[in-house]
Amino acid sequence: MVRSRGGCSNCKRRKRKCDETRPDCQACQRRGIQCEGYNTPLKWTNGIASRGRFAGAAIPDLSLCGGSSSSAVEDTAAASSTSSTRARTATESPSQVVVRSKSASVSSSGGIEGASQHSSSPGSSAPVSGPARAPAQVPTPVPGEGPAPTPESAGAAAPPAAAPVSPGASNDPNRQLFEKFLFAGLHRLYTTESHSWIQSHFRTMAKRSRAFFVVSAAIQAYLDDGFSVAAMEHVDHALQTFRAELEGRHDLRDISTMAAGILLCTLCLLQARPFTMYLQLISGLYQLETRLSVLLPPAGHDFATRHSIEVLAVMDMRTSVIGRVAPSMGVWRRLRRLQDTWAEGKLPGVEVVSGLPRSFLDILADIADDSREEIEARLWAWPGEIGIHSQCVLWDCWRYTAVLEARRLERQKKMAAARALGGKEVEAAGDASPELSPPTEVVMCRLTASIYALHRAVRLPANQHLLLHNGLLYPLVVAGLEVPLLMAHPEWKEILDDLRQSFLSKDSFHAMRMIDEMLTEAWEDGTDVFDIDKAARSRGIEVAVF
Structure with missing residues (x-):
């Protein structure tokens, strides 16, 4: 008798030739037994399960699988x-x-x-x-x-x-x-x-x-x-x-x-x-x-x-x-x-994700709703908090960045108002009141100096445990949009390029590549009114900078 290799389970087990009639083979019917069908039966044998609910267990007992x-x-x-x-x-x-x-x-x-x-x-x-x-x-x-x-x-x-x-x-x-x-x-x-x-x-x-x-x-x-x-x-x-x-x-x-x-x-x-x-x-x-x-x-x-x-x-x-x-x-x-x-x-204290004091985040939360003058007054008056020296430098980076951001938002509002008036220029309010804040060029200088100091401080062996480098993405983006000032001061652009390259070499995820692409587009635009939000939306992306 030739052993059945494609027959029902009964015939294969008994090494009988099976006619493979479905749903039940005739050999089983003639013998008056229940045909077990043609599906391959699964049974637990010796060994260790590698997946599923019994992963790591030698026997299929739920009580032993923990x-x-x-x-x-x-x-x-x-x-x-x-x-x-x-x-x-x-x-x-x-x-x-x-x-x-x-x-x-x-x-x-x-x-x-x-x-x-x-x-x-x-x-x-x-x-x-x-x-x-x-x-x-x-x-x-x-x-x-x-x-x-x-x-x-x-x-x-x-x-x-x-x-x-x-x-x-x-x-x-x-x-x-x-x-x-x-x-x-x-x-x-x-x-x-x-x-x-x-x-x-x-x-x-x-x-x-x-x-x-x-x-x-x-x-x-x-x-x-x-x-x-x-x-x-x-x-x-x-x-x-x-x-x-x-x-x-x-x-x-x-x-x-x-x-x-x-x-x-x-x-x-x-x-x-x-x-x-x-x-x-x-x-x-x-x-x-x-x-x-x-x-x-x-x-x-x-x-x-x-x-x-x-x-x-x-x-x-x-x-x-x-x-x-x-x-x-x-x-x-x-x-x-x-x-x-x-x-x-x-x-009080520092919020762990942003690395910023909660009192400073209170100001950032209002930056799109309050006037530029009010935001700048609060930023310059912000007393800061006690922290390690590298933290304090990071907070200064964000203070200067927020000043630049407030002014950038004001420029965008003026451009929108000009378009609404059919292209007529809207009267400029000036860079900033002397008693409230310095000119944008001075703010940019202080920002790049702070970025330079912090970027090198976190590389020191004693600071390897600090993650403050992650907090420099927002300053990098906002400073990178001040293209006319960067053209006038190549040494500032060199500092930002160094920081930008460090992010690209460390972070391989897609968001950083998109930031790099949009900052390059802003540089090619050559103005300080490049709309990076519009550039992101045209790509169908959102980019987090906190």
Whole structure:
């Protein structure tokens, strides 16, 4: 008898010839037994599972899989997605993915609607969460790892208990990317120093939100490999995981999910993709316009909540984005007005993402609404705050940059008014009143001197832990638009070119290349009225400079 190689499972097991009749073969029917069909049966054999809910386990027992079971659905979804679908989804924005799956729409009362299961095409399956499912957790960090929390973070809510680490956790690509992100990619996203409470805060958020964990890993994958297929697969998985978390949490609105959404916006801005409209969606989802006082009560407010809202507020500022698609919502000003009602008043100190004192950010938040004279008066009168010497130089860079920005905005307003009058010139108000500020050329000189000093200070071995270099992008862009002054002073342009090249050599992401391209276009334009916002919008991009 010839063994059947394409027959039903019964015939192959018994080494009988099978006539391969479907749905049941006649050989089984003649023997009065149930034909087991023609699908290849899957069975658990000796060895270690490499993926899925049993990753790292020797037997298929959920009770022994610990932390790895929490990511089972996400891992399975990521493994089953085809490359074409991943590439398509990776090019979509976070809100497009949410809308496509009918999830997370905001109702008239502010709640989350549309939590029904989404239907997706074959190969594009996404992790699915239900209302009864607890938020997935990631393995706990090694005890003693990471810096101790600062007094500022002492009021943060205690994180939930961490799930036990599975034997295969160290082989999880997302885990490896997340650990690398904490000590590499994360350092590109804020402007204080490398050893701070930020790492421990990110670990806490990753325990509370699977999406936060996966998006962090996706950012590191993008920083490592750009638009490669492997990196875009991580981005696709991050979008799907965030979508599923929005569906599953319903009205819980855990702040860690907001933080994950902000990280997705960060992923967009690294790619120079528009993201301000997604900030508006997050704001609407958490009702920041009406429920800010509920999220941040005068007493006992959560540190993680305050920090997340503060970061969103900085990203929402008028000066933070070139080519803004959605207008600023004024979140920073609302947040500071709320703090005025607290017993301790407005919070002092330095905001960690921008690296700037909160009192200085108060001025920047008004730069597009107040007159140039008022802004300049406040900038020159700003007393500063206590900080290390390099920080103080950075703050001076931003002070001079804000003066130049206020004057640039005034020039744009005059040009717009002239166009409205049919090309007639609008009477100029002069460069600035002598008692308020020096001429633009002097301000530019002081700015380039401060950039020169800080750019070299951060290269010293003693300052390797400082991340203040990240804060020089906004001064670089605004100073680079003062083309007539740079033509008159080639040594200033040389300083800016040196800084520009350092950014290009360190940051390979798309946003920096777009900045370089637009500054080159401004130089070729040869005037001080080049509209960089218009240049960004014509490219369909938004560029963050904070």
